[in-house]
Amino acid sequence: MGIHATSDWSSQLKRGVLELCILQLLREEPSYGYEIVTTLDTLGPLAAGENTVYPLLRRLKADGVLETFLRESPNGPARQYYRLTPDGRKRLTALTKEWQSMANAVTECLDNPRKGDSK
Amino acid sequence: MTMDHPLVNRYLSDLNGALTQLAPTERAEVVTEIRQHIEDATAAGRPIDEILQALGSVDALARAYQLELLVTPRANAPAQPRSDRWLKILGLLALGSLPTFIIVIVLGTIGLSFTLTGIALVAAGIADSAGALPIWVRNDLEPWLAIVAGVALTILGLLSSWGTIAYLRFVVRLVRRVVPARSTVIA
Numbered sequence: 001m002g003i004h005a006t007s008d009w010s011s012q013l014k015r016g017v018l019e020l021c022i023l024q025l026l027r028e029e030p031s032y033g034y035e036i037v038t039t040l041d042t043l044g045p046l047a048a049g050e051n052t053v054y055p056l057l058r059r060l061k062a063d064g065v066l067e068t069f070l071r072e073s074p075n076g077p078a079r080q081y082y083r084l085t086p087d088g089r090k091r092l093t094a095l096t097k098e099w100q101s102m103a104n105a106v107t108e109c110l111d112n113p114r115k116g117d118s119k
Numbered sequence: 120m121t122m123d124h125p126l127v128n129r130y131l132s133d134l135n136g137a138l139t140q141l142a143p144t145e146r147a148e149v150v151t152e153i154r155q156h157i158e159d160a161t162a163a164g165r166p167i168d169e170i171l172q173a174l175g176s177v178d179a180l181a182r183a184y185q186l187e188l189l190v191t192p193r194a195n196a197p198a199q200p201r202s203d204r205w206l207k208i209l210g211l212l213a214l215g216s217l218p219t220f221i222i223v224i225v226l227g228t229i230g231l232s233f234t235l236t237g238i239a240l241v242a243a244g245i246a247d248s249a250g251a252l253p254i255w256v257r258n259d260l261e262p263w264l265a266i267v268a269g270v271a272l273t274i275l276g277l278l279s280s281w282g283t284i285a286y287l288r289f290v291v292r293l294v295r296r297v298v299p300a301r302s303t304v305i306a
Binding site: 075 | 186
């Protein structure tokens, strides 16, 4: 198992976190597919293949947290951009909170797993 | 320009053919978006075959879309609409109100009357054995029998009172599960 189990674990972990990161990327300003993919690529472990990001973007749109619109581009035809909907902003706030409490709990667990026992 | 590249055209038309389970408009938007991706990546100086390789096989990409769009939306379906809620409440009332009515009336009556009668019998039995039975009470039972019967009746009465309460609790739980509170629906 070893390496295979590790990569499987991190891809499961990434699946959920990716959604949060895409919402966060779109928090300040709209963006388009290629820009989202390349930004994620610069984030090391968060890099996800095109065949993960593009389907996920469509799903987030179907869920109503993202919406698309066309914006003229200086060179070439109009591009499809993604932006957060009001529901998307709510979801981003909720997921951020969720992530922070999860991250705190995991850190605490790794530092001092038996905190409850020693008291 | 780049879009006339035979490999790109082939990839996009294969993708269009593979996304059979998506609605036509959705399918067209997906193909446009992937075309856009290939254009952007080409503009950034990446070679065509590398771009296509990074996108993965048409089948894998199509499967990823169908998994996200067909399976996941059902998993986190939107909160049930208001009319649905009322329909469920009505259904629950229609199916559950008669049995609830009967059970609560029967069990509740048995519970209350048995308990009270039992206590009265015990009291009468004790009074009788002490010879202090009021003159207006006629007791055909032996005092000890009255006490035993009274205790038995009280136990039966308490049991069915408990049954009534347990049943009501069960109904409340059932209603809560079928018709979740507004806050849990949103969360």
